[in-house]
Amino acid sequence: xxxxxxxxxxxxxxxxxxxxxxxxxxxxxxxxxxxxxxxxxxxxxxxxxxxxxxxxxxxxxxxxxxxxxxxxxxxxxxxxxxxxxxxxxxxxxxxxxxxxxxxxxxxxxxxxxxxxxxxxxxxxxxxxxxxxxxxxxxxxxxxxxxxxxxxxxxxxxxxxxxxxxxxxxxxxxxxxxxxxxxxxxxxxxxxxxxxxxxxxxxxxxxxxxxxxxxxxxxxxxxxxxxxxxxxxxxxxxxxxxxxxxxxxxxxxxxxxxxxxxxxxxxxxxxxxxxxxxxxxxxxxxxxxxxxxxxxxxxxxxxxxxxxxxxxxxxxxxxxxxxxxxxxxxxxxxxxxxxxxxxxxxxxxxxxxxxxxxxxxxxxxxxxxxxxxxxxxxxxxxxxxxxx
Amino acid sequence: xxxxxxxxxxxxxxxxxxxxxxxxxxxxxxxxxxxxxxxxxxxxxxxxxxxxxxxxxxxxxxxxxxxxxxxxxxxxxxxxxxxxxxxxxxxxxxxxxxxxxxxxxxxxxxxxxxxxxxxxxxxxxxxxxxxxxxxxxxxxxxxxxxxxxxxxxxxxxxxxxxxxxxxxxxxxxxxxxxxxxxxxxxxxxxxxxxxxxxxxxxxxxxxxxxxxxxxxxxxxxxxxxxxxxxxxxxxxxxxxxxxxxxxxxxxxxxxxxxxxxxxxxxxxxxxxxxxxxxxxxxxxxxxxxxxxxxxxxxxxxxxxxxxxxxxxxxxxxxxxxxxxxxxxxxxxxxxxxxxxxxxxxxxxxxxxxxxxxxxxxxxxxxxxxxxxxxxxxxxxxxxxxxx
Numbered sequence: 001x002x003x004x005x006x007x008x009x010x011x012x013x014x015x016x017x018x019x020x021x022x023x024x025x026x027x028x029x030x031x032x033x034x035x036x037x038x039x040x041x042x043x044x045x046x047x048x049x050x051x052x053x054x055x056x057x058x059x060x061x062x063x064x065x066x067x068x069x070x071x072x073x074x075x076x077x078x079x080x081x082x083x084x085x086x087x088x089x090x091x092x093x094x095x096x097x098x099x100x101x102x103x104x105x106x107x108x109x110x111x112x113x114x115x116x117x118x119x120x121x122x123x124x125x126x127x128x129x130x131x132x133x134x135x136x137x138x139x140x141x142x143x144x145x146x147x148x149x150x151x152x153x154x155x156x157x158x159x160x161x162x163x164x165x166x167x168x169x170x171x172x173x174x175x176x177x178x179x180x181x182x183x184x185x186x187x188x189x190x191x192x193x194x195x196x197x198x199x200x201x202x203x204x205x206x207x208x209x210x211x212x213x214x215x216x217x218x219x220x221x222x223x224x225x226x227x228x229x230x231x232x233x234x235x236x237x238x239x240x241x242x243x244x245x246x247x248x249x250x251x252x253x254x255x256x257x258x259x260x261x262x263x264x265x266x267x268x269x270x271x272x273x274x275x276x277x278x279x280x281x282x283x284x285x286x287x288x289x290x291x292x293x294x295x296x297x298x299x300x301x302x303x304x305x306x307x308x309x310x311x312x313x314x315x316x317x318x319x320x321x322x323x324x325x326x327x328x329x330x331x332x333x334x335x336x337x338x339x340x341x342x343x344x345x346x347x348x349x350x351x352x353x354x355x356x357x358x359x360x361x362x363x364x365x366x367x368x369x370x371x372x373x374x375x376x377x378x379x380x381x382x383x384x385x386x387x
Numbered sequence: 388x389x390x391x392x393x394x395x396x397x398x399x400x401x402x403x404x405x406x407x408x409x410x411x412x413x414x415x416x417x418x419x420x421x422x423x424x425x426x427x428x429x430x431x432x433x434x435x436x437x438x439x440x441x442x443x444x445x446x447x448x449x450x451x452x453x454x455x456x457x458x459x460x461x462x463x464x465x466x467x468x469x470x471x472x473x474x475x476x477x478x479x480x481x482x483x484x485x486x487x488x489x490x491x492x493x494x495x496x497x498x499x500x501x502x503x504x505x506x507x508x509x510x511x512x513x514x515x516x517x518x519x520x521x522x523x524x525x526x527x528x529x530x531x532x533x534x535x536x537x538x539x540x541x542x543x544x545x546x547x548x549x550x551x552x553x554x555x556x557x558x559x560x561x562x563x564x565x566x567x568x569x570x571x572x573x574x575x576x577x578x579x580x581x582x583x584x585x586x587x588x589x590x591x592x593x594x595x596x597x598x599x600x601x602x603x604x605x606x607x608x609x610x611x612x613x614x615x616x617x618x619x620x621x622x623x624x625x626x627x628x629x630x631x632x633x634x635x636x637x638x639x640x641x642x643x644x645x646x647x648x649x650x651x652x653x654x655x656x657x658x659x660x661x662x663x664x665x666x667x668x669x670x671x672x673x674x675x676x677x678x679x680x681x682x683x684x685x686x687x688x689x690x691x692x693x694x695x696x697x698x699x700x701x702x703x704x705x706x707x708x709x710x711x712x713x714x715x716x717x718x719x720x721x722x723x724x725x726x727x728x729x730x731x732x733x734x735x736x737x738x739x740x741x742x743x744x745x746x747x748x749x750x751x752x753x754x755x756x757x758x759x760x761x762x763x764x765x766x767x768x769x770x771x772x773x774x
Contacts (some may be wrong), residue, residue, distance in 0.1 A: 060591060064593075109724070112448045205452075
């Protein structure tokens with residue numbers, strides 16, 4: 001058991017890294033060395049987030065600023081060398097078969113713009129300090145994925161098995177001998193997700209980098225990042241959820257005082273509505289009394305955004321913000337802006353989003369053992385000082 | 388006069404470059420060295436296009452694959468070092484003033500997705516072989532620009548001067564002493580363009596690189612690239628068109644046999660509807676008889692796309708294609724796909740777009756002296772061989 005644990009530590013890349021933890025700024029790991037170092041916070045080799053102040057003014061997050069969260073060490077970059085030969089097996093359909101990426105490229109493609117967000121984004125704002133990476137807001141981005149709609153593949157293969165209830169994707173990470181095979185990255189989502197899911201090979205118009213799951217990634221719009229399986233080797237329409245530990249005992253909304261994650265608790269799947277302010281921020285400084293434009297991003301998870309409100313008095317009163325920038329579909333985020341008048345002094349700025357189904361971002365987080373799905377507007381508020 | 392001409396040659400970077408012209412693959416110039424060399428065709432240091440086969444499957448063209456066309460050698464990259472201090476003077480309004488980029492950043496922003504296309508894209512398909520870069524299809528891309536709407540700036544400054552009929556932008560290129568100042572990059576477009584134009588500082592969510600006009604570019608959606616002035620130093624709402632040579636005697640739709648460009652001929656401003664096929668291409672090879680998916684891009688210039696048709700028999704018959712991927716607004720291109728059945732043999736594949744105003748891409752190009760605005764579907768057809 002100890003041996004397996006040590007091997008697991010090696011697998012997730014905790015070996016030589018620990019010494020670097022003492023340093024102030026950790027270096028980007030090799031597979032993500034092409035990221036914009038000045039914009040990123042490196043928590044560990046497998047957990048890298050974007051600084052809140054570096055989110056920019058655009059609707060799309062550039063790949064070099066997109067967060068990274070790997071549950072296992074990525075496969076060798078060699079898998080990108082002959083990407084056309086990468087195969088994805090499709091099971092749980094009438095006529096199972098494998099497709100090479102070259103074959104997928106020849107089919108009609110779709111592009112979906114979506115918020116990719118780690119299940120634990122905002123965990124660092126839980127006062128309970130749950131175990132896991134203390135993400136702030138930057139384990140999220142809005143990106144464009146291009147590939148083949150999974151529903152079309154399934155249709156071409158004669159449809160799903162009658163008893164299928166889940167869409168299950170299996171990642172291509174190498175599980176060393178002696179490691180429990182349930183360590184594999186394999187996630188199941190409700191089969192309804194089939195209508196939006198892609199087998200994607202482009203991220204923002206470029207081949208998907210290794211750090212983000214290339215050559216082929218299963219993309220499940222509206223769901224947290226873990227459900228979009230990287231280096232996907234197999235898709236199956238299954239009667240049951242995967243028996244992998246990442247499905248059964250991780251990513252569950254278990255009670256804060258639970259001794260362990262319970263497979264009976266709700267799985268972390270769809271994202272609830274969320275917004276946050278990216279400008280002004282306390283670290284920006286230089287605010288002078290008068291008109292100040294508050295800017296941020298807002299999304300409904302699976303639904304489009306209806307409205308964003310901002311508050312300059314810690315939630316005592318609210319004002320409707322303007323949605324700016326393009327509407328890139330219901331899975332994308334919207335940028336918002338509101339010009340307010342701020343007097344000298346300290347002000348708590350907050351934002352809250354309401355989606356088209358009428359769901360409003362709540363004041364309180366949903367307490368849970370692992371610190372998932374923090375959407376509290378109070379936690380995401382910022383206090384700025386005006387001279 | 389000869390001296391001025393030689394200096395002008397130096398200004399446009401034709402000095403040491405000529406020797407490189409003899410080589411097969413010319414190197415990317417330093418300011419564009421970050422481009423994806425394998426995807427680009429380097430015509431000259433100031434004219435670089437994207438290969439037709441490298442356009443990919445995404446709706447957005449990554450910056451590293453975006454064509455470059457500079458009318459003058461770009462300014463020093465030093466202008467990006469303290470980009471916040473870059474100033475843009477706004478004249479021709481009730482209260483003229485200069486804005487620093489830092490000030491612009493604090494305002495409410497917009498993002499526009501648009502086709503950026505060189506006026507001469509497709510010139511290489513004119514049998515008359517007009518002077519100028521023989522662009523094929525790759526002097527075009529679909530990109531997202533983020534910045535401040537110019538109409539808001541003008542409103543904040545009290546509105547346009549009563550006699551203003553044009554929006555005139557001036558580039559920040561350095562014009563050496565002794566060179567005719569009319570050599571400057573200064574373009575005027577009809578003032579109606581004010582409703583869509585931006586002062587932009589982000590391209591696809593990243594600061595605009597020098598090669599594309601950073602730190603600030605005037606972006607005029609729906610107009611050819613030359614009208615979106617790079618390194619913009621001044622915006623003016625003017626009663627007359629600029630007296631610059633790039634306005635007066637270049638970029639005019641003059642008759643093929645005209646001795647010189649005539650300022651009385653129509654200026655190259657708005658883009659007409661256009662489409663082309665990116666896959667399959669003759670150079671791709673490997674086509675086998677049976678179902679083949681034809682893919683390409685289509686845009687209406689200033690109007691949204693209503694419909695794209697494809698032909699597999701050189702235009703004798705047409706079939707409606709499916710618009711795939713996201714609708715990113717009326718200035719963006721749409722991707723299209725049509726799965727057709729091809730027998731063994733040779734097939735001429737063509738596409739033509741119709742915009743929502745009912746304008747259909749024509750079979751014939753509009754002949755003109757400088758080879759501008761080639762939208763001929765016949766010229767853009769490709770002939771593929773099926774085994």
